[in-house]
Amino acid sequence: MNLSPSAAALPLNAILALPTVCKAQGLEASRCTPASYVNDQKAWPMPATFAAFIDPLLRMKLELAGLTLADAETMRLETAQRSERTTTNDRGPVAERTKTVELSEVPTLLALPPREQRAVASSLGLQGVVSTALHIKMGSSGALSFELALELRSLADDQVVLRVRCAERYESPRETATILANCVGDGVLAARAPDALVGRQL
């Protein structure tokens, strides 16, 4: 685990959290899809992106470290339209009820370019932005190597406040991704709230 700059007291409180992005270095882009690592997708269903493995755990650790997060992918720019339909069929003593709910797709904060994302975050009183990137590359030993890098920036001056990086040799999409998320999360905790490091170290 690499930590920089120094684990000094970090002044940020409420920050914007961007979902983890994946970059395959020198490999085909499909390596960023967890499903590409399993043969039988019915037996081993996989989410569309590695963010589904990484973000829940990592964000929990960031909040444990004292940061209040606003999840960018949940921040709608427009109000979604909802349509609910309930149908009751009554035939003598038997009544059947079915309910369907449709919600229109609307753009979120992620649809904006980075500069506008920061402007909106500032207008909401957020003080920083945290981004994470998963790098997948071929290691020197010929085995796949996963590296997760987190960067926390201040919105006031766009300076990096904290940078944490962890690397692991690939074992399985789910296990390697969650181990990395745990490692990077623990790095943030070590910098901001060392007393909150919970559980046995992996």
Add this chain to the structure above:
Amino acid sequence: MSIVWRKLAWLGVLAVTGCAVEKLPPTLVVHHAAATQPQPKRVVVLASECAEAWCQGAGALVAARLAFRGIEVVDFEQLAAGDRVRTVIDIEKSSRSRGNVDLAKQRTVSVVGPRLSDADMWTQREALGRLGIEAIVRVRTAKLNTWPVRALAMIRVTRSADAALVVSSACEAELSRLDSDAEMMDRVIRCALEGIAR
């Protein structure tokens, strides 16, 4: 035949030893704000952003527990964010066969319009102040697929005005592979709730 029995016996031994691996007791970490701060009386529980089925009820479980303790929980899923149009269509069909009358009724209720949970971020932010919501409750859950499996849950309460921490409680537990996902979530959520109660 004896080979089959021997294999079964080995499988049995493996299963028993696997389940008997001693798990660490749950670890709970709680952070409280200064005791001088008044406890919030009206809160909103944010929907937990969870793609998997095992953690989708986490927010509802926490909301129910907070409500039981006398805290008013505002549910954005139940409040309209604007005009909602309700249309009811009743259809009755009767048919006669061999002297018997069959009556079939169908009622379709359509409601079109957004709820507060569907609203854009500025509308939701404005609603916090308008509804007198003092704090925001966030529930997060995660699963670590290591050996043994670990489940984590975190409940974090922050003031809606300035995002300052009121209380946060995180629980991590090691679990048996034999535990179902639902049991796992229930256990860590209850553990995290104990931290909020203190």
